Amino acid sequence: MDPQTERKAQKRRGGIFALLLFVNLLLLVLFRVGLTVPPEHWAFSFLSIFQNVFFDINKVVDNSMTNLREYRDLKKNYYQALVRLQDLEAMEKEYETAVEENKRLRNQLDFSARIEESHLSAEIVAYDSGRSFNAIIINKGSRHGIKKNMPVIAFIEGRIGLVGKIRETGLFSSMIIPVYDSSFFAAARFSRNRYEGLIQGLGTGQDYNLMLKHVNKRAIREISVSDLVETSGINSLYPSGIAIGNVKAIKSREYDTSLEIIIDPIVNFSKLEIVTVLLTKQEGNP
C-alpha cells in the first residue's frame, strides 16, 4: 500500500472510531439524563428468543447426556448378568425421582395457594454476561403480564423468600435485579422485634450477602445472629412479610447513630431454578 492510500485508510479508521465513540457516549449521556432508548426493549425481546433457544438446547443436551449415561450403565450391568437387579434399581430411582418431583410440585402448589397476589412462575434461562453486573433472565415476559418493578420471590424450605425485582421486560423474557446486586434497595424490618431499616445488596464478591442499614442503635440489645429480616412493605414495591434473610453479623460504630447488619439471604441463588413474579400493579403501569 502506498503512503497516500495508507494515510487515507488511517483517516477513515480514525473517523469511524470517533463516530462510534460519539454514538456510545451519546447513549450513555441519554441514560445519565434519564432518557431510555425504546429500541432496547425490542432488541432485548429479539435476543432473548435466542437465549431461550439456547436454554432449550441445553436442556435437550443435558437430557441426552443423562440418557446416554443411563444406557451405558444398563449395558454394562447386562453383561454382568445383573439385569434384574439393575431394573429394580432403575425403578427405585424413578420412584425416588417421582416422589421428589411430587413433593416439589406439591410444595409449589401449596406455595401458590399461599400467595394472595396474582402471580406467575418462571424458569431462569440465563445470567448476566459479566461478573460486575448481576442480572438474571427468566423465560416469561410482557406477553405473560410481567411489568417493570414487579417483585420476584421464591419458595425456600416452606418460606417465601425475596429474589429481587423486574428490571426490564421483553416479549418473552424478563430481566431481574437480584437482592444481592449493589443497586438493589428495599425497606425491611426484623420479623421478631419490628425494628426497621433499608436493605442493600453487597454484590457477589461478598458471598451474596446483604447489608441492613439505618437500624436504630437501640436495637442492638434486642437483635441477635440468625434473626429473620423481612420486607416491611412501607413505601415499597414489595408486599410486607416476605423473608429476606437472617442476621449474620452486627456492626456498631461509636460515631455512628445506626447499626450496620450483614444479612445472609434466605434464597440460595446458586441453586435457584424457578422463581415467582408477583403481578402487582406498579406505579406508572396500567
Added chain:
Amino acid sequence: MIRRFIFFAGLIILGILVQTTLFTHLDLLGTRPDLALVLLMYLALYQGATAGQFAGFISGLTEDVLSIVPLGFFSLINTIIGFLLGLFKDKIDVNSAVFPLVLIPVITVFKYLVIMLLSVLFSVYVDFSSIFSLKTILEIGFNLVFGLLLFMIFFFFRLKNGDRVSSHVVG
C-alpha cells in the same frame, strides 16, 4: 471483507449467547470465561482496526441489551478494545502462543479499569467487590484457557488455508 466481518460479528454475538446461557454450567466460584472478549481480541488482531471497532460496537451493544447496564456501556468498552488491538494488526506475531498469554490478562484488566471509570463517570452501579476479588484472577485463568484453545483452532485453520487466508485479510 464485509462477509468475513459479518461472520466474525455473528460469532461474537453467538459467543455472548453461549456465555449467558450454556456457560452458566462452567461457573467456578461465580466466574465464567469472557468468550466475547477473547473472540473480539482475535477478530481485531486478525482483521484490523476497522473490523475490530465495528465488531466491538455490535458485540458491546448486544451485551448492553442483555445486561443491567445502560446502552453504550459495553459497546464503548468493546469499541475501544477492538480499535486499539486492531492497530496492532501485522505489528505483532499472532501465530505465537506468547500473544494470548500476554494480551488476555492485559486486556481483561484493561476492561475492568474502563468499567470502573465509566461507572464513576455515568453513575452506573458496578459490583466493585467482585472486581477486587480472587474472581478476577480466576476469570483471567478461564480466559487464558479459552484463548489458547481458540488460538489453536485459528492457528490450525490458518495453517490449513495457508496464504489464501492472509491474502484475504484487509486492515
